[in-house]
Amino acid sequence: MSEQWPTAITDIEPNSVRVRGYDIADLMGRVSFGQAVYLIIRGELPDGATGRLMEAIIVSSIDHGATPPSAMAARTLASTGATLSASVGAGLMSINAHHGGAIMNCAVQLGQISDRASTEHCSLEDAAAAQLADWKAQGIRMSGFGHRVHTADPRTSRLFELAREAGAFGDHCRTAMAVEDAFKTAGKPLPINVDGVMGAVLADLGFEPEVMNGLFMIARTPGLIAHVREEQSRMKPMRKVVPDAHRYDGPSPRTLP
Numbered sequence: 001m002s003e004q005w006p007t008a009i010t011d012i013e014p015n016s017v018r019v020r021g022y023d024i025a026d027l028m029g030r031v032s033f034g035q036a037v038y039l040i041i042r043g044e045l046p047d048g049a050t051g052r053l054m055e056a057i058i059v060s061s062i063d064h065g066a067t068p069p070s071a072m073a074a075r076t077l078a079s080t081g082a083t084l085s086a087s088v089g090a091g092l093m094s095i096n097a098h099h100g101g102a103i104m105n106c107a108v109q110l111g112q113i114s115d116r117a118s119t120e121h122c123s124l125e126d127a128a129a130a131q132l133a134d135w136k137a138q139g140i141r142m143s144g145f146g147h148r149v150h151t152a153d154p155r156t157s158r159l160f161e162l163a164r165e166a167g168a169f170g171d172h173c174r175t176a177m178a179v180e181d182a183f184k185t186a187g188k189p190l191p192i193n194v195d196g197v198m199g200a201v202l203a204d205l206g207f208e209p210e211v212m213n214g215l216f217m218i219a220r221t222p223g224l225i226a227h228v229r230e231e232q233s234r235m236k237p238m239r240k241v242v243p244d245a246h247r248y249d250g251p252s253p254r255t256l257p
Contacts (some may be wrong), residue, residue, distance in 0.1 A: 009040065020044070034058065037218060039166065041211055049166035050205065055256035056162045057201065060155040060194055061216055063223030067152035067243040069094045074224045076241045078231040087231075091224040093219050100216040104209040106144030109135075110175045117175075124178035132182055144176070144196020155194040163201045173197075 017024040019036075020043050031045065034054030038046045046054070054091060066075065074091030082090075097105075109131075117127035132142060147153055149227050161167040176192050183190040192200075202212050 008043070016165040027035060030142070038205075041214070042206065047166075052170065053159075053162045053168060053201065053205075055216065058219040060159060061198070061219035062224065063096055063220070066227065066246045069099045070224060071227045072241060072243055074228050075235075078228045079237055079241060080234065080240055081237055083174055083230075084225065084228055087228040088221065088224045092221065093228070095213060095217055095220065097145055100195070100213050100220075101196045101215055102143040102193075102195035102214040103199040104200070105211045106142075106176075106196045107203040107212060108173065108214040109143060110172045110179070110203065113179065114171050114175045114234070124175050125181055128175065128178040128182040129185070142179065142190075144199055145179065145192055146190040147193045150191075150193065152191055153193045153197075156192050156197045159194070159197045159201055163204070168201060168204050172200040172203040193218075 008020075010017065011021075012018075019027065020039050022039070022045065027039075031039070032048070032051040032055055034056075035046055035048070035051035037058070038044075038050060038054050063064060063071075065071070070091040073094040074087045077090040078084075080089040095101075113127050113131045114124065116122075116131055117124045120127065120130075122130075135142060160169065160173065163173060176196055180190070180192050198215070199209075202211070203217060207215070
């Protein structure tokens with residue numbers, strides 16, 4: 001028998017499934033999906049407020065229309081007659097350094113600015129201004145700020161609000177606000193976008209930057225499924241999928257009851 005290798009995630013025995021030590025039947029119906037995602041990745045079960053925050057993060061990135069690379073890749077492959085799994089897989093495989101990667105990159109950069117403030121015994125605002133100037137001179141872009149569509153990302157303030165409610169508005173979130181102020185002071189207002197706020201909040205929750213793209217993949221998967229199924233059921237096969245040629249014909253704006 002070969003030497004056994006360790007895993008601390010899920011223990012499977014006859015008639016028993018334990019996720020991070022918890023009986024999965026006990027988790028079912030008692031913890032939210034956000035809590036379960038936190039548990040499986042971080043190893044501990046969070047409180048309800050943190051679970052709601054996790055779910056809000058997932059909902060915030062469930063879809064962003066037909067133009068992002070992941071949606072385009074999924075639709076293009078579906079147009080060839082590929083299966084749901086292959087088409088969604090193509091969409092997920094397009095989530096990399098330049099699509100979704102801003103979440104991880106922003107978290108790392110915010111940490112560097114915070115460290116600079118601590119090392120140089122200066123305010124976060126001063127550290128942000130100095131670091132942004134250094135990066136600009138080096139040709140390095142600050143991730144997680146500005147947006148190709150939105151001048152004020154509608155998801156940002158809500159995630160910050162929920163982060164405060166969960167007690168997760170920490171150093172990375174405060175640094176993000178300082179960076180936003182630094183851009184404004186420099187005469188180039190670049191509001192934090194959903195990638196940036198996700199990076200800040202996830203970092204303050206204790207997530208490693210290396211798993212943050214994975215949270216984006218979890219969030220975007222339902223949207224990719226919807227795009228693939230729509231492509232399969234509404235569109236002609238082997239069409240040329242042109243990003244900006246689409247028009248929305250779904251429900252008119254509506255509100256929650």
